[in-house]
Amino acid sequence: xxxxxxxxxxxxxxxxxxxxxxxxxxxxxxxxxxxxxxxxxxxxxxxxxxxxxxxxxxxxxxxxxxxxxxxxxxxxxxxxxxxxxxxxxxxxxxxxxxxxxxxxxxxxxxxxxxxxxxxxxxxxxxxxxxxxxxxxxxxxxxxxxxxxxx
Amino acid sequence: xxxxxxxxxxxxxxxxxxxxxxxxxxxxxxxxxxxxxxxxxxxxxxxxxxxxxxxxxxxxxxxxxxxxxxxxxxxxxxxxxxxxxxxxxxxxxxxxxxxxxxxxxxxxxxxxxxxxxxxxxxxxxxxxxxxxxxxxxxxxxxxxxxxxxxxxxxxxxxxxxxxxxxxxxxxxxxxxxxxxxxxxxxxxxxxxxxxxxxxxxxxxxxxxxxxxxxxxxxxxx
Numbered sequence: 327x328x329x330x331x332x333x334x335x336x337x338x339x340x341x342x343x344x345x346x347x348x349x350x351x352x353x354x355x356x357x358x359x360x361x362x363x364x365x366x367x368x369x370x371x372x373x374x375x376x377x378x379x380x381x382x383x384x385x386x387x388x389x390x391x392x393x394x395x396x397x398x399x400x401x402x403x404x405x406x407x408x409x410x411x412x413x414x415x416x417x418x419x420x421x422x423x424x425x426x427x428x429x430x431x432x433x434x435x436x437x438x439x440x441x442x443x444x445x446x447x448x449x450x451x452x453x454x455x456x457x458x459x460x461x462x463x464x465x466x467x468x469x470x471x472x473x474x475x476x
Numbered sequence: 477x478x479x480x481x482x483x484x485x486x487x488x489x490x491x492x493x494x495x496x497x498x499x500x501x502x503x504x505x506x507x508x509x510x511x512x513x514x515x516x517x518x519x520x521x522x523x524x525x526x527x528x529x530x531x532x533x534x535x536x537x538x539x540x541x542x543x544x545x546x547x548x549x550x551x552x553x554x555x556x557x558x559x560x561x562x563x564x565x566x567x568x569x570x571x572x573x574x575x576x577x578x579x580x581x582x583x584x585x586x587x588x589x590x591x592x593x594x595x596x597x598x599x600x601x602x603x604x605x606x607x608x609x610x611x612x613x614x615x616x617x618x619x620x621x622x623x624x625x626x627x628x629x630x631x632x633x634x635x636x637x638x639x640x641x642x643x644x645x646x647x648x649x650x651x652x653x654x655x656x657x658x659x660x661x662x663x664x665x666x667x668x669x670x671x672x673x674x675x676x677x678x679x680x681x682x683x684x685x686x687x688x689x690x691x692x693x694x695x696x697x
Contacts (some may be wrong), residue, residue, distance in 0.1 A: 353623050360626075368654045370509060375504050406571070410601050411504045414623045 331474035335464045338475060344460070349453050354416030358476075373457055376415045380450055383408045387443055391436075401439060402431035408446070419449045486647055495561070496638045499568040499580065500599075509624065510569065516637070517685040518630045521563075528564065530583060533591055535687030562634050569622075570600035578611060585615035586676065595635040599624065601660050639664045 344350045361368040383404050390401045422464035423446040430438030464474055489558040496518045498509045506522045513520045523529050539561060542546040566584065575583075577598050584591045598611045608619045617635045621626050 342533070353625075357508075358517060360508075372504060372507055373506060379502075392592065395481050405504065410502060410622065410646060413601060414502075414504050414508055 330467065333467040334472055334475055335336060337460075337467055340463060341461060344456055348418050349443075349456050351418040353413065357415060362461075363411075370461055372435045373415055373461075374415050376411055376417070379411050380408065380420075384443075384447055384450065391439060391443060396434075396436060396439075398431045399472075402428055404425065405431060411465060416455045417450075420453055421454055423449050435439050493517065494564045495519045495521070496565045496567055496636075497529060497532065497563045498522045499526060499572070499577065501525060501569065505569065505622070505675075511562060512624055512629055512658065513567075515626065516632075518565075526568070526583075529568070529580055533563065533584075536563065537590060546590045552645070560656055562632035563591075565632065566596045568596065570598050570611070572688060578607075578614070581611060581614050581616055593639065596634060597635070598618055652684075 345354075350454075355367050357372055386404050387401065390397065405424050405427045406412075409428065410420055412418075412420040412424060419442065423442055427439065427442035427446060430442055467474065494517070498506060498513065498520055500506050500509065500522070501524050503524075506524070510520045510522055521532065523532055558588070566580075568578040568580050577600075581588065581596050581598060584594060584596055595617040597613065597618045597620060598616045599620045599622050600607065603621055611619050620631070632652055634649050
């Protein structure tokens with residue numbers, strides 16, 4: 327198998343594993359479908375926005391949950407945003423934790439919220455590193471003269 | 477592919493793109509929506525709040541007045557531009573800080589509003605039946621669940637076409653029962669094969685941004 331074919335296979339297999347393990351869902355496919363010759367970096371652009379936004383939200387959440395008197399509505403508002411953005415890019419596991427997180431906010435359960443914060447941080451860092459790996463393989467493929475299989 | 481003669485004629489005469497005003501406080505959502513809409517051959521203006529949406533609509537109104545006073549002596553391009561500016565559809569997120577999508581909907585559809593006839597579509601990540609019926613009762617054309625997909629944009633065709641069609645033509649607003657109107661049928665056929673509203677529009681270069689009115693900080697993508 328030549329270099330390009332090998333990288334293509336690597337890309338296809340890696341992407342499939344991310345779906346199988348639930349890191350990504352159908353919405354990520356939708357993003358890929360929106361990428362074309364006139365919008366060649368669409369997926370990377372949207373995902374980069376997601377990374378920036380997520381880091382901001384995680385900071386806000388950490389601060390909000392450190393306060394003596396926790397404003398659960400504010401915490402919930404941040405989680406709602408996080409749930410929305412993760413759902414928009416297909417980051418399924420992050421989205422699932424956000425759903426549980428919102429329930430704890432509704433119950434005003436501090437322990438539950440703190441637990442979810444840790445969980446969402448963990449899931450976020452996992453999906454971030456997976457996506458970065460994915461983009462790296464894509465870059466290698468393109469550098470080798472190949473094209474991303476649709 | 478075959479275009480119904482009336483539709484092709486409309487396109488020729490008006491030479492405009494569907495102009496959608498997208499309202500969402502999330503940058504990621506705006507980027508996604510903009511891409512979905514341009515993929516469906518629409519022109520998009522994105523704003524990050526209901527207030528900015530109203531500001532933009534007011535600005536367009538004042539510009540159209542400017543244009544219309546000189547329209548008789550203006551070159552055809554200026555006339556086209558005035559038509560081009562007009563918003564054919566508003567798509568708004570439901571949950572936004574400050575003015576919600578529901579508040580915006582109410583304001584647009586209010587008695588005496590000059591924007592009453594602009595179709596409004598509300599989007600939300602939450603499937604709350606009471607919320608949906610509230611919006612529909614207030615005059616929303618559709619309520620779409622996020623995350624939006626290309627297939628959702630198909631649902632918007634009839635609403636966009638409403639604003640392009642000649643006053644004498646009657647377009648059924650409810651497409652669910654199947655339409656007797658030939659034009660609607662042809663558009664649906666076109667779309668099923670190509671997944672775009674009007675495929676030949678894709679080869680046209682995008683309108684220069686200068687043509688669109690700008691307020692400092694208003695055009696947020």
